[in-house]
Amino acid sequence: MHHMADTRKYVDSGNLSRRVVSIAAGESHTLALTGDGSVYSWGRGTFGRLGTGSELDRLFPAKIEFNSTKPVKIVGVAAGAYHSLALSDDGSVWSWGHNTYGQLGFNGENSMVPSLVEVFNGLSPPHGSITNSETGLKISSIKAGGMMSLAIDDLGSLWIWGNCPPQDPPNEGEEFSLVATYTPTPVWNFHGQTVVKVACGSEHIVALVSVGETHKGGDLVCYSWGSNNHGQLGLGDTNIRTTPQIIETFNTKSNWAAYELACGAFHTSILAYKKGDGEINKSVCWCFGLGDNGQLGLGTTKKALVPDIVRSLPVNLWLISVDCGLFHTSVVSSVGDVWSWGMENGLGLCNEASFNESEGGDALIPRLISYNDEYGSKFPYPIQVACGAAHTILLADNGYRLWSWGRGRSGVLGNGQVNDFFDPNLVLWPPLQEVFVKYDEQQQYPIPQIHEYKNEYKKNDDKMDNYKKSDENMDAEKSLVDITEIEKKLLVMERYTSMLHSSVFGTPFKEENDLPMFLNDAGSFDVGKEWEKMLESYDDSTLVRLETFYRNMLAAVKDKIMKKKIKKMVKECLESSTNMSD
Template sequence: MASKKPLARVLATFGTASDGRLGLGFPIARELYPRIVACLAGYSVQQVSCGGAHTAVVTDDGTLLTFGLNDKGQLGHSREDKFVAAPIEVGLPDPVMAVAAGGSHTLALTTAGEVWGWGMAGEGALGIGDPDQGRQVEPRLVKHLTGQDVVALAAGDHHSLALTKGGEVLSWGRGDHGALGHGAVHGHVGVEMLPKKVRALAGARIASIAAGPFSSGALDREGSAWGWGYGNSGQLGTGRYANELQPVELRALPSGLRSLALGQLHSLAVLATGEVASFGMDSHGSLGAGQATLRTRQTVAPKIVPGLPPCRAVAVGWHHSAAVAEDGRLFTWGASGAAGQGRFQDYGGGQLGLGDDEDRWSPEQVFRLHTSAHRFYDLRTSYIKAQPWRVKQISAGRNHTAAVIETPLDTRDLAS
């Protein structure tokens, strides 16, 4: 009897390819289906984090690799290059345990318990104090977090979060809309150049943290949720169309939450039952509630996303959403065309991985995984009895998506 192929844990990316954020090389404008980053096939991928237009990957042995836009130094290498279209290792003194990619900065937590940051530095998002220059290419030690027993990181567009082993949350960077959770001083929400404890969460025993572009969130050990920051579209789940300058417990969500993902205008939460709740602005179908939401456009009350099996994880991009089922299947909905202008070069679309750039108002399953430009594994293939690929972890950037996928990969299929 033939032996089974060993399972490989690979990285797949899809969506807008501008500035090299998919790691698939040039010239690629977009990728409409999840496609394996072939040059990482020799690694066992542990985690991926999508920033505004760059991507960071951690492997099982603690290697950190980044690719994409580098205009602010957010890749941590390639000083003279504005973008890099293939993964390159970031040199750090110890193996990396976790990474968080923000709008234009990146944070890494090493096995030594140290936090390092690089990228856009002038607005405090790196937590290194008043920097000598706004573009920090080489990783800098966040000295203020030394000895704090940091266990998790999160990054927004201009701010950052850290979670300690004792359940305390620290935040730093720009406090626009209340994203830092420190409240206001004489009506002013300022910039924190160094990590500062979020005092309103003292005693809450926080177990996980999340960051949207201009908002922050946390879950405690019982699965109760808090949110703060930008909430004018109801995307915090507080029940109000308002910004929150300090953490507010999200009582509209039941306790026992599994995960929380915050976006610019909408957010998702996985309930204890595996159901997914959405709230905020329904841009391009991002809430997943069907086209009936065209009549309401936004909601402050979390509502269950219909048509999903029990899920364990979710991810939120600018106007798109993704959910990973308990059995590893991937579902996406929302915007599939490139959205937005500004400092990011967003062209192409395809971040839903469904084969086109058409928006979806309800969740649809992603069936196809490309191993190269012309070869793929499809969950609908009749002669394959076992599920040929399963998603282990998902992350969404502004207009691109990345997934850690487990599959019995045949390396010959990586050839074009």
């Protein structure tokens, strides 16, 4: 398969904490996994889905703590609608968030912090093999969607729990209904086969499974089961399936080899390449299921009962990642092109979003998501795309930068704001408390910051037991501390400026492009006069954005004033009633 070469050279392992290796998106929250095994979350906090110990929303990445007697290194993350999963390097699974249907792996209340899925400890694999681990079953990958959780163990067996499809077909006259499953349960149908990848929507599951006992590359068959009311199983009809069925497009005789899966609420997307093509360097996206909002990318709003190729995508490209939101789909190519299609111009924004007349409507075919940067419209060194209910997150730049767009409510975009973004905007990464490493484009390595020199100075100092600091050394260290503090304050100011600029204009702040010429050269100036000049220099679209921002801000201020007045009145009433009772 096609892989992008990493041309960057980094000098220390400390960068692992800043490099995101995997992302996952729930209904209105996002998870990011870093190279050092840490997990960050942001967005809506209800039900404890962020794992921060609180139901408060987080507008930018917050680190999750795992309460364990030994260090926990996470190697995988997954997000359902309102819950989250994490896989540690010892093969154990952690869960947090919503648990009404047992999607956390136990029968109990919602959890606001990560808790170990204890049931896997001491369990044997369903195939009857003896595990060599004293702690029991080892899980090798996890996935979640809707109210469901999925896991594959290191022997290739599939486990499911949460709001799952029933194992027995409904009796005549009965409607299809999901079953709350509080304990991870093995799927017995794949005995003698290896489950390689799996995905699930609101009510259906798809899986890539080996033909034989082991996976030998290109020998995968695609199965689906669960609800099929919109054809999301790709089996040619709308009948439910309680046991896995092979999707004929990707059976053993097929010319197509599937390698990636994704499920929306009621649709499915599969990435595949043609077998026997020699060097594998081009692939296609197949979609099927509900098409009401164009989420199939087939140019129509009709449902598709069997997989169909999204033919509007360019040919001769390699697609590295696909994901589905509730009613939209996104794919990324190896060279950094990103396409989205489906609800509200492919943004998945749902009908309450406000658009200009030219922007409205669903995207029935792929829409190229452009990013105007020094790289042009392509995103550098892409890794993965993740779709929430109405937002999209892209991991690129070898894991050092994330972009987001779509609905911004509850801070799900991770840019410190709660308004919608119709174009990609940088996530605040690393978090504000992290120190950035500057990147020298010519030298291809990070430029050490002042704090690194300071730390090196301290290490050398500690080695010299009999060393007595001279006045000169003391002054040098004090200067380093002062510069470090200034650097931190400057970083916060830069971020504050960027957030303010994004709030008003919808794009990140870039000093050389965004400041009018007369401000660049100004030493000091009259704010009133310069404001007039700025308004004069802006075009109509910028002025409209300014007006929208002003109205929103004014409404928020009026709302806050009203709330404070009501609070004051209530307080006065309470005080007067207390005085009367005295």
